[in-house]
Amino acid sequence: MPASAATTTTTSSAAPSPSLLPCLHVHAHGRASAAAACCLLVLVTFLVVAACWWDPRTREASSWFLSPPRSAPSSFSSLTSAGGVGGGGEHLLATASSYYSAAAGFRNSTGKEVHQEVRGHGGDDRGFLSFVNSSFGYDEAPPPSAPAPASPVTGGSDEVIIQSTPPQVERRRDDVKLERLELGLARARSAIMEAIRKKDKVSPLPDKDYVPMGPVYRNAHVFHRSYLEMERQLKVYVYEEGEPPVFHDGPCRSIYSTEGRFIHSMETETEAEEGRRLRTRDPARAHVFFLPFSVVKMVQTIYEPGSRDMAPLKRTVADYVRVLSSKYPYWNRSLGADHFMLSCHDWGPYVSSANAQLFGNSIRVLCNANTSEGFDPARDVSLPQVNLRSDAVERQVGGPSASRRPVLAFFAGGNHGPVRPALLAHWGPGGRRGGDPDVRVSEYLPRGGGAPSYADMMRRSRFCLCPGGYEVASPRLAEALYLGCVPVVVDDGEYALPFADVLDWDAFALRLRVADIPRLKEILAAVSPRQYIRMQRRVRMVRRHFMLHGGPPRRYDAFHMILHSVWLRRLNVRIAAAE
Ligand SMILES: *[C@@H]1O[C@H](CO)[C@@H](O)[C@H](O)[C@H]1NC(C)=O
Ligand SMILES: *[C@@H]1O[C@H](CO)[C@@H](O)[C@H](O)[C@H]1NC(C)=O
Ligand SMILES: *[C@@H]1O[C@H](CO)[C@@H](O)[C@H](O)[C@H]1NC(C)=O
Numbered sequence: 110m111p112a113s114a115a116t117t118t119t120t121s122s123a124a125p126s127p128s129l130l131p132c133l134h135v136h137a138h139g140r141a142s143a144a145a146a147c148c149l150l151v152l153v154t155f156l157v158v159a160a161c162w163w164d165p166r167t168r169e170a171s172s173w174f175l176s177p178p179r180s181a182p183s184s185f186s187s188l189t190s191a192g193g194v195g196g197g198g199e200h201l202l203a204t205a206s207s208y209y210s211a212a213a214g215f216r217n218s219t220g221k222e223v224h225q226e227v228r229g230h231g232g233d234d235r236g237f238l239s240f241v242n243s244s245f246g247y248d249e250a251p252p253p254s255a256p257a258p259a260s261p262v263t264g265g266s267d268e269v270i271i272q273s274t275p276p277q278v279e280r281r282r283d284d285v286k287l288e289r290l291e292l293g294l295a296r297a298r299s300a301i302m303e304a305i306r307k308k309d310k311v312s313p314l315p316d317k318d319y320v321p322m323g324p325v326y327r328n329a330h331v332f333h334r335s336y337l338e339m340e341r342q343l344k345v346y347v348y349e350e351g352e353p354p355v356f357h358d359g360p361c362r363s364i365y366s367t368e369g370r371f372i373h374s375m376e377t378e379t380e381a382e383e384g385r386r387l388r389t390r391d392p393a394r395a396h397v398f399f400l401p402f403s404v405v406k407m408v409q410t411i412y413e414p415g416s417r418d419m420a421p422l423k424r425t426v427a428d429y430v431r432v433l434s435s436k437y438p439y440w441n442r443s444l445g446a447d448h449f450m451l452s453c454h455d456w457g458p459y460v461s462s463a464n465a466q467l468f469g470n471s472i473r474v475l476c477n478a479n480t481s482e483g484f485d486p487a488r489d490v491s492l493p494q495v496n497l498r499s500d501a502v503e504r505q506v507g508g509p510s511a512s513r514r515p516v517l518a519f520f521a522g523g524n525h526g527p528v529r530p531a532l533l534a535h536w537g538p539g540g541r542r543g544g545d546p547d548v549r550v551s552e553y554l555p556r557g558g559g560a561p562s563y564a565d566m567m568r569r570s571r572f573c574l575c576p577g578g579y580e581v582a583s584p585r586l587a588e589a590l591y592l593g594c595v596p597v598v599v600d601d602g603e604y605a606l607p608f609a610d611v612l613d614w615d616a617f618a619l620r621l622r623v624a625d626i627p628r629l630k631e632i633l634a635a636v637s638p639r640q641y642i643r644m645q646r647r648v649r650m651v652r653r654h655f656m657l658h659g660g661p662p663r664r665y666d667a668f669h670m671i672l673h674s675v676w677l678r679r680l681n682v683r684i685a686a687a688e
């Protein structure tokens with residue numbers, strides 16, 4: 110398979126139909142052909158994050174988890190700052206945010222922001238949703254080890270937002286359950302805030318599998334605390350309505366595999382591992398609600414190839430939300446804010462615009478995480494793209510040390526989208542600086558005659574260039590991490606990187622502006638061997654968070670990191686019971 114074919118992010122045609130094994134039958138014995146394409150890349154938001162955290166103007170309105178500020182002048186780290194990664198620096202899970210307070214900004218289907226008060230059924234001025242701000246719940250709620258208070262949620266006088274006693278007993282029971290859930294979340298917030306406050310004066314939390322540590326994390330201890338809180342508390346309800354293949358199913362392989370894998374893992378999350386079951390069958394106990402549709406499956410089954418008519422896809426999603434919101438009280442209760450959808454297809458964001466509340470309020474977990482197209486890192490989740498060619502990624506993992514990587518930079522892939530033409534025009538065959546033995550950039554790789562495969566090239570390269578395709582995401586990012594190649598994200602800052610609220614991408618990846626493509630070789634060559642070795646070591650450390658295993662998900666893997674991202678965003682929202 111030519112590299113370009115394997116890595117193309119399909120936008121203009123129906124999705125490829127990879128050989129689909131149901132994910133549930135997948136076991137770890139698969140043989141990964143490391144042959145096809147992919148590269149990698151990643152990026153770094155260190156400067157932005159650090160700048161924002163320290164900027165007193167943004168600090169005031171800070172929310173407690175990362176939301177890369179939209180107005181930041183630059184989200185690129187210079188190499189000099191990359192060289193400083195790991196030294197000092199306040200790497201917190203929480204950082205500045207201009208996130209909503211009592212009013213939510215809605216975005217309509219064109220991606221325009223429409224500010225609008227979200228009001229409760231009762232028209233209460235305090236708003237139906239009260240988004241958590243930096244002072245809510247942290248000082249008032251007891252630390253996690255303290256016994257649970259028996260009293261209702263307290264806090265500032267404003268913080269009691271359970272508004273009144275509804276007429277029906279049934280409904281009141283739901284409200285009491287909601288109140289209890291929110292109390293649990295307030296405790297988790299306060300545990301996390303406590304971890305933030307004490308960050309350097311703590312001993313690691315016990316964990317039989319893994320203790321996050323080191324500079325790949327913005328704050329390893331805070332992440333660990335939050336992760337354990339998630340395991341202790343988080344309950345996800347998966348709506349049962351809808352028929353496969355469009356619902357409850359998804360691609361287990363191909364460049365869209367993270368979409369199918371997540372859906373299948375969620376659907377089959379039944380084995381309680383030491384009580385760490387994240388799925389609940391009782392919606393009244395759920396913190397978040399999953400809409401289990403697959404955009405990739407819709408494209409394969411509903412979309413008329415070549416028609417460019419995406420209306421049927423949108424109708425499917427709009428109908429689905431309509432059914433759920435009339436059948437259950439949960440959607441209307443939060444206007445969708447505690448619901449999430451997930452898609453790795455380029456069209457995911459577009460399809461999410463089928464319902465204004467889905468687009469504007471819900472948590473959208475998307476590979477196509479382009480902040481210039483309405484992706485909001487404070488509310489949405491960036492989903493890593495992984496081109497899974499076999500049952501699990503284990504066979505796709507591993508690579509030599511820096512000294513056995515003769516090539517400085519590598520890219521192979523189709524010439525499309527907004528970034529790659531500039532890259533190929535400069536460094537590709539026939540390009541202005543084409544043919545440079547240190548910078549191997551081409552659409553196709555030579556085949557046969559013992560020519561190195563795509564994966565071989567990644568293993569032989571120190572840096573793997575990861576420009577997006579038609580859209581921002583690229584499977585190259587994860588592949589670079591798997592193969593021990595330091596990823597280089599090439600974009601103009603619009604790609605919201607996966608798990609950036611927890612991971613400090615600057616520690617293990619570089620980010621280049623499109624305008625810097627001509628200077629690419631000089632920039633990469635300026636990274637000292639010492640710094641490179643450090644970054645490569647961190648690439649190996651961060652890998653576990655991008656792993657998709659055959660069989661059931663494992664702690665700290667991609668499935669759990671996705672859920673952790675959802676958990677963080679759910680923590681930033683407080684749902685009030687209806688009147
Ligand atoms: C956060 O909550 C506090 C206490 O309720 C309030 O005084 C403050 O104005 C809120 N801040 C924002 C940004 O909403
Ligand atoms: C979306 O919002 C923008 C800005 O308010 C407005 O001009 C546009 O007409 C809206 N589009 C739709 C489809 O509502
Ligand atoms: C939720 O709101 C919609 C639109 O306002 C309404 O049609 C639906 O019946 C409501 N659902 C419930 C369960 O009350």
Ligand SMILES: *[C@@H]1O[C@H](CO)[C@@H](O)[C@H](O)[C@H]1NC(C)=O
Binds near residue numbers: 480482579601603
């Ligand atoms: C992100 O979206 C903007 C606006 O649609 C677009 O111009 C840009 O090319 C996109 N970026 C990438 C890397 O696809």
